[in-house]
Amino acid sequence: MKTHNNVTDRVKRAPLRLLGGLGLAGVVLTMTALAADNAAPQASASMSELMTRIVQPTSDAVFYVSRTPPQSDDDWRQLENKTLMLAESANLLLIPGYLRDQDQWIRDSLLMRDAAVAAYKAAQAKDLPALEELNNALYESCENCHMATR
Ligand code: HEC
Incomplete structure (x- = not known):
């Protein structure tokens, strides 16, 4: 009797479980779509903020590296x-x-990236002369883009 009830219950619940499964699949699909949407990179601030808060202070570290050369690890x-x-x-x-x-924008961004990646590697190698040498290429990327866009 007990067994019979269980089987009936299970049969009765089957469509519900199917619906539940579909619902879950729907939720998963929706979440995947949302995640894909949100995963697309997007700007979090203005160009001016990106320049003054990230680009300027980090590039100054390279431009003025000779003034106060790194000493400690x-x-x-x-x-x-x-x-x-x-x-x-x-x-x-x-x-x-x-x-x-x-x-021009893309060229200057790539020039800036190449110079900065080289500077990162020079910093890892604690290579001060290499960092000083990269100043020109880095400066050129800033100036080129500013002259073309401002
Ligand atoms: C690919 C283009 C591009 C590159 C490369 C670039 N900039 Fe800029 N920069 C801009 C633009 C566009 C503005 C104007 C932003 C605004 O005011 O809307 C700007 C503005 C600035 C400002 C003024 C921001 C303010 O509002 O006062 C500073 C400082 C600056 N950049 C520093 C740098 C430095 C340093 C570099 C190189 C290490 C650099 N930028 C490289 C495009 C660039």
Whole structure:
């Protein structure tokens, strides 16, 4: 009797479980779609904020590296952090919201990224002369883009 009840219950519940399963699949699909939407990179601030809050302080670390050369491991570590931030901020110049549809813009962003990645590697190698040498290429990327856009 008990067994029979259980079977009947299970049969009765089957459509419900199917609906539940479909509902769950729907939720999962919706969440996947939302995640895909939200995963698209988008600007979190204005161009001016990106420049003054991230690009300027991190690039200053490279421009003025000779003035106060890193001494301790911690100094070098800070410089690694800043040059990596600078390199990644060049990538941000290429996402929707910051990106401008100009070949020049893309060239200058890539120039900035290359110089910053090289600076990151130089900081990792504690190579002061290499960092000083990268100043020009980095400066050129800022100036080129500013002259073309401002
Ligand atoms: C691909 C283009 C591009 C590159 C590369 C670039 N900038 Fe800029 N920068 C801009 C634009 C556009 C503005 C104007 C932003 C605004 O006011 O809306 C700007 C503005 C600035 C400002 C003024 C911000 C303010 O509101 O006062 C500073 C400082 C600055 N950039 C520093 C730098 C430095 C340093 C570099 C290089 C390490 C650099 N930028 C590289 C496009 C660029």
